[in-house]
Amino acid sequence: MASSKQYLAIDLGSSTLKIGVFQLDHGGALTLVDYVLRDLGLDPNKEQERFPFIVETLQSVVNEKRLGSLSANCSISGHYAFTRFVKLPPVDPGQIDQMLGFEAQQNVPFPIQEVVWDYQLLGAKEGKDLEAVIVAVKSDLVEQAHAALAASRLSLETVDVSPLALVNAFKFNYEQSNDCVLLIDIGAKSSNLIFLEGKKIYCRAIPIGGHLISQNISNEFQEPYVAAELLKKGKGFVGLGGAYADPEDAAAARISKVARSVFSRLHAEISRSISFYRNQQSGSAPQKIYLSGGSVAMPYADLFFREKLNVPVEFFNPLRNVTVGPAVNRSKLTSDAYLLGEVVGLGLRRMDSVPVEINLIPASVTKLRENKGRTPYLVATVAVWVLMFLLLVGSSFLTLDKISGATGLLQADFDKKSQLAASIARVDKDLATANREAGAVQHLLTQRDSWPELMRVIYDSVSGFKGLWISKLELDYEENGHDISVTVVPHDAAVPQHPVPGRGRAGVVPASQPLNVAPKGTVLNLSGFFEAAENGTSGDFDVLENFRELLGKSGLFQEVKISQQEVVNRQDQIALQFTIRAVLKESKQVDLQP
Numbered sequence: 186m187a188s189s190k191q192y193l194a195i196d197l198g199s200s201t202l203k204i205g206v207f208q209l210d211h212g213g214a215l216t217l218v219d220y221v222l223r224d225l226g227l228d229p230n231k232e233q234e235r236f237p238f239i240v241e242t243l244q245s246v247v248n249e250k251r252l253g254s255l256s257a258n259c260s261i262s263g264h265y266a267f268t269r270f271v272k273l274p275p276v277d278p279g280q281i282d283q284m285l286g287f288e289a290q291q292n293v294p295f296p297i298q299e300v301v302w303d304y305q306l307l308g309a310k311e312g313k314d315l316e317a318v319i320v321a322v323k324s325d326l327v328e329q330a331h332a333a334l335a336a337s338r339l340s341l342e343t344v345d346v347s348p349l350a351l352v353n354a355f356k357f358n359y360e361q362s363n364d365c366v367l368l369i370d371i372g373a374k375s376s377n378l379i380f381l382e383g384k385k386i387y388c389r390a391i392p393i394g395g396h397l398i399s400q401n402i403s404n405e406f407q408e409p410y411v412a413a414e415l416l417k418k419g420k421g422f423v424g425l426g427g428a429y430a431d432p433e434d435a436a437a438a439r440i441s442k443v444a445r446s447v448f449s450r451l452h453a454e455i456s457r458s459i460s461f462y463r464n465q466q467s468g469s470a471p472q473k474i475y476l477s478g479g480s481v482a483m484p485y486a487d488l489f490f491r492e493k494l495n496v497p498v499e500f501f502n503p504l505r506n507v508t509v510g511p512a513v514n515r516s517k518l519t520s521d522a523y524l525l526g527e528v529v530g531l532g533l534r535r536m537d538s539v540p541v542e543i544n545l546i547p548a549s550v551t552k553l554r555e556n557k558g559r560t561p562y563l564v565a566t567v568a569v570w571v572l573m574f575l576l577l578v579g580s581s582f583l584t585l586d587k588i589s590g591a592t593g594l595l596q597a598d599f600d601k602k603s604q605l606a607a608s609i610a611r612v613d614k615d616l617a618t619a620n621r622e623a624g625a626v627q628h629l630l631t632q633r634d635s636w637p638e639l640m641r642v643i644y645d646s647v648s649g650f651k652g653l654w655i656s657k658l659e660l661d662y663e664e665n666g667h668d669i670s671v672t673v674v675p676h677d678a679a680v681p682q683h684p685v686p687g688r689g690r691a692g693v694v695p696a697s698q699p700l701n702v703a704p705k706g707t708v709l710n711l712s713g714f715f716e717a718a719e720n721g722t723s724g725d726f727d728v729l730e731n732f733r734e735l736l737g738k739s740g741l742f743q744e745v746k747i748s749q750q751e752v753v754n755r756q757d758q759i760a761l762q763f764t765i766r767a768v769l770k771e772s773k774q775v776d777l778q779p
Contacts, residue, residue, distance in 0.1 A: 191218055193257035193339065194531030195243070196347060197330060199235075199264075200225055200373035200396070201479060202242050205528035206252065208510075209535055216508040220528065221246050222521060228410050230400075240333045241637070247337040258343040258531040259330055261545075263390040264375035266322050266346040267293055267300075270307075270387060270466070273315040281306070285317060293321045301327045301344075301545045307386055318386065320346055320543050327547040336623050343534050344545040348377040348388040350530030351477065353539045355381060357529070358505040367471035368501060369455070369490070370526065371395065371480035376451060378458050380468060386541070387466050391454045393447065395480035401443045406436075412654070416440060419651075422484035423448050444483060452493045477501040477526045503529040642739045643711070649735065650728050652716030659710035662774075705774040709767045710748070711736075714760040717753055726750070729763055736767055744768040 196203040206219040223246055225238045247253055269292045273284055285304045290297050302321035327344055334341050348370070355368055365382040373396045380387040398421070403413035420437040424445035431438040462468040474496055476487060481500065491498040503526040509515065533539050647655055715729050729747065737745040749764035 191255060192342075192532075192535060193252060193255050194528045194534075195257050195259040195334070196350070196527040196531065197239060197259055197261055197333075198225075198347075198372060198479075198527075199262055199375075199394075200227060201524075202239065202246070203524065203528050204243075204246055204252075205525065205532055206250070207532035207535070210508075213536065214508055215506075215529075215532055215536070216510055217504065217513060217529075217532070218510040219250065219512055220518070220521075220525065221250065222524060230410070236329050236333065239329075240336050243333055244337045247339065253338040254340075256340040256342045257334055258345065258534050259334065259341065260345040260347045260350045260527050260531055261322055261326060261330065262372065262375065263346055263348045263370075263377045263388070264392060265326055266320055266348075266390075267295075268346070268348070268388055268390070269293075269319045271317055271319060273317060275315060281315075281317075285319065288317075289319050289321065292319065295321070295323065299324055301547060303543045303545055305349075305541050305543050307384065316385075318349075318388075318541075318543075320349070320545065322346070322545050324547065327545055328549060331547050331550055332622075335619070341546070341550055343531070344547070345531060345534070345543055346545070347372075347527045348379055348390070349541045349543050350527040351377065351379055352381070352386055352388075352530070352541050353533050354503040354526045354530035355379070355475070355501070356540050357533055358503055358507075364472040365469040366473045366475065367455075367459070368475045368477065369481075371451070371476070371478040371486075373479065376454075376478070376480075378455060380462050380466075380471070382468055385466075385468065387462055387468065389458050389461075391451065391458070393451045393454065394478075395483075398444050398447045398480070398483075401447065402440055405439060405443055417444075417483075423486050423489045425485060425488070445489070448486070448489050452490070455494070471496060474498045475501040477503075477523050479524060481523065501526055507532075639709075639741065642736075642741055646732060646735045646739065650732055653713065653728055653732055655711055655713040657712040659712070660706040661708040661710065662706040707769055707774055709742075709769060711765045711767065712749075712762070714762055717759050717761055733765055736765070741769060741773045742767040743770045 191206055191208045194205040194207060202221075202223045202225060204221045204223075205217060208216045208218050210216060223242050225235070225242055227235060227238045269288075271285075271288050271292070273281070273288075276284060289302050289304070293300055293302060300321040301324050302319065304317050304319045307316040307318060322344075330344060331341050351368060351370055359366075361383070363383045365380060368377075368379040368381065370377040370379065372394045374392070374394050376391045376394055378389045378391065395417070399410060399414045399417050402408070402417055402421075403410050406413065406416070408416070416436070417440065420434065421440045421444055422437070424438075424441035426445060432441070459470065463470060471494070474490055474494060476490070476498065477500070481487070487498045487500065500523045502522050504518070504522050507529060509518065534542070643655065643658075647653060715732075729750065733745050733747055736742060745765060745767045747763065748766040749762070751761040751763065753761065
């Protein structure tokens with residue numbers, strides 16, 4: 186169970202949820218107590234499904250780690266935010282808010298009442314204009330983040346954007362220098378370019394990321410997006426180009442060329458951004474480059490940028506000055522460190538001072554805090570007046586006239602306090618409504634628990650074997666003593682009509698349409714393919730048998746049998762079909778009540 190002194194840092198990424206548990210010791214040192222990286226399992230093209238996935242994944246982690254009731258700082262991806270750097274003439278400090286409010290109305294490409302915005306002064310050198318950064322995010326996105334945390338019983342304290350969280354993490358861990366450095370953060374849907382030069386900061390978001398590589402692989406191989414993502418992670422690397430020979434694996438060679446093409450587009454945008462920074466922002470050319478983000482894990486990414494930009498390149502380590510708690514797996518943390526930049530930047534927000542203190546807290550949270558702070562004073566005021574009334578009534582030394590006069594005064598004051606009490610009642614009603622909405626979300630997630638558990642077991646079992654994937658799930662269930670069959674087929678699954686590019690894994694995609702039936706499913710039939718051996722004479726039957734045994738050990742099934750197993754019919758056949766019949770334990774049978 187988490188300590189009351191601990192707090193959370195949550196980065197709501199496009200494809201990954203990153204959570205860090207932090208604590209400040211008595212000396213003000215930052216300690217990483219624990220961390221979690223959880224893939225949302227979401228196709229970035231399906232943006233409308235992102236919020237339910239975040240709610241479900243966050244609640245799963247909070248329950249698993251017992252993190253409920255903690256306060257949290259969260260960040261939103263840079264491509265959702267509008268960021269503008271402006272210069273202001275030297276003015277009286279009292280006029281800065283007014284001037285930046287005018288700048289926000291002129292520059293933000295949305296009605297100002299539809300966004301949450303904030304600004305940060307970046308300081309000014311002698312004789313130069315004052316610099317500031319304005320950040321704005323659509324209000325509904327920030328409210329969604331608040332709702333996601335509220336559904337997991339977390340208290341939202343700060344809302345930041347990922348590029349500026351990275352700025353705080355970098356300045357905390359690396360010595361300040363007047364030389365320009367460039368931090369390249371390559372995420373799923375976009376890349377953030379962060380220029381740091383002394384006290385000068387400049388950020389730019391580019392809509393190129395790892396998702397584009399997966400999408401191009403999907404088009405190249407005519408495979409579903411999930412399969413393309415697995416191919417990228419399993420065989421992908423950035424092609425070296427030039428005189429370097431291609432790898433013997435034909436699929437890996439094709440993937441490397443796709444990755445190099447996307448990285449080349451990113452390099453062109455980086456070169457343009459460097460020119461803009463030097464010419465329009467009066468900056469210098471970067472002397473060193475740091476890499477962060479999930480997509481920089483692709484092999485040879487650092488070599489690509491080193492050759493293209495001709496400057497030293499290294500991976501960003503946001504934990505250089507952070508104490509690591511004893512419960513953290515240090516060997517795993519070593520390989521994950523470059524992914525935790527935003528999380529560390531959010532963790533630093535509890536310190537007395539950080540370089541950038543943007544806070545895009547939603548209006549609903551601000552109003553709730555104001556009402557919560559005002560309520561004790563209102564209650565105390567009413568209590569004092571009631572006590573005075575009782576004292577006046579009970580006093581035997583007052584005449585009837587005095588009592589009547591005092592009663593009139595008290596009545597007038599009571600009427601005023603009644604209006605305040607009505608305001609408090611409205612606030613309580615709003616809180617009750619919010620609690621009902623959170624309860625509705627909780628109830629919906631509870632109903633969905635059985636299906637995600639079944640899908641997780643199948644996905645975890647499939648992911649352990651190369652060259653095996655599921656194309657169809659068929660659930661048999663009984664209603665009034667009759668057997669009924671319900672088939673769940675991924676919308677993008679199909680029998681392969683062309684050679685499969687090497688040994689890989691394909692994910693199981695849940696059906697998009699709800700099953701409007703009520704009985705319990707008893708038998709799960711899994712149909713799919715496993716890759717034939719390279720000589721084309723026999724199938725890799727050990728893979729299928731091991732997969733069957735792993736399903737049997739999952740704890741969900743009382744019996745797992747291979748009911749169909751295709752054999753090699755021709756030399757060029759590269760995938761063999763199979764069907765496994767798995768009988769669910771009575772306690773694990775899926776209740777399909779909608």
